[in-house]
Amino acid sequence: MSLREQLCEYGRRAVELGLVIGTSGNLSVRDGDRVAVTPSGAALDRLTPEMCPVVDTDGYLLEGELQPSSETPMHLAVYAATGAQAVVHTHSVFGTVVATTMTELPPVHYNALLLGGVVKVAEYATYGTAELAANVRAALAGKQAALMANHGGVTVGATLEQAFEATRLLEWLCEVYVRGLSVGKPAILTDEQLAAVVERSLNPPEFPRRPSP
Numbered sequence: 001m002s003l004r005e006q007l008c009e010y011g012r013r014a015v016e017l018g019l020v021i022g023t024s025g026n027l028s029v030r031d032g033d034r035v036a037v038t039p040s041g042a043a044l045d046r047l048t049p050e051m052c053p054v055v056d057t058d059g060y061l062l063e064g065e066l067q068p069s070s071e072t073p074m075h076l077a078v079y080a081a082t083g084a085q086a087v088v089h090t091h092s093v094f095g096t097v098v099a100t101t102m103t104e105l106p107p108v109h110y111n112a113l114l115l116g117g118v119v120k121v122a123e124y125a126t127y128g129t130a131e132l133a134a135n136v137r138a139a140l141a142g143k144q145a146a147l148m149a150n151h152g153g154v155t156v157g158a159t160l161e162q163a164f165e166a167t168r169l170l171e172w173l174c175e176v177y178v179r180g181l182s183v184g185k186p187a188i189l190t191d192e193q194l195a196a197v198v199e200r201s202l203n204p205p206e207f208p209r210r211p212s213p
């Protein structure tokens with residue numbers, strides 16, 4: 001699948017799963033210096049490959065008639081600072097709830113380790129600005145996900161599929177936390193408990209075959 005076809009595919013899935021509504025949210029995927037990004041002002045479930053602009057890593061438009069997403073500077077800042085090959089940004093409900101009420105999402109489930117543990121909330125700045133891009137870059141350091149204060153979430157991956165799955169996981173973790181608050185005080189996993197999970201995942205059990213009689 002071409003870079004632009006991937007944007008159409010995952011744009012459609014993001015809308016189907018309720019992670020974005022209307023024209024909110026944006027995705028990008030890179031190949032070397034070329035970055036395909038969703039266009040500004042277009043519904044993500046109605047994209048065609050031709051609609052998706054291609055920019056270089058300096059932000060110059062290489063292909064496409066439509067303007068790149070206004071959040072393109074943030075995507076490019078993430079590429080410049082990390083080895084990511086894809087970036088997904090949404091205004092998903094539970095992620096945005098956490099991003100408007102907290103300064104970080106504590107690890108209440110061990111799957112948070114897949115995103116780097118604690119998810120930080122990047123300081124608020126106006127959308128599309130270099131300031132927001134810098135804040136997101138700082139919050140993402142060493143992690144697969146960050147939240148953006150009063151705005152939404154952003155995830156990265158080695159592929160667009162990985163970045164997209166990270167967005168689904170981020171939303172799930174935020175939903176568990178927010179729903180947990182309505183029942184009681186969510187217990188937060190300790191560093192020791194998280195270290196034990198890493199240890200366990202590095203040493204999976206091997207199930208021996210039963211010897212034939």
Ligand SMILES: [Zn+2]
Nearest residue numbers: 025127151152
């Ligand atoms: Zn946004």
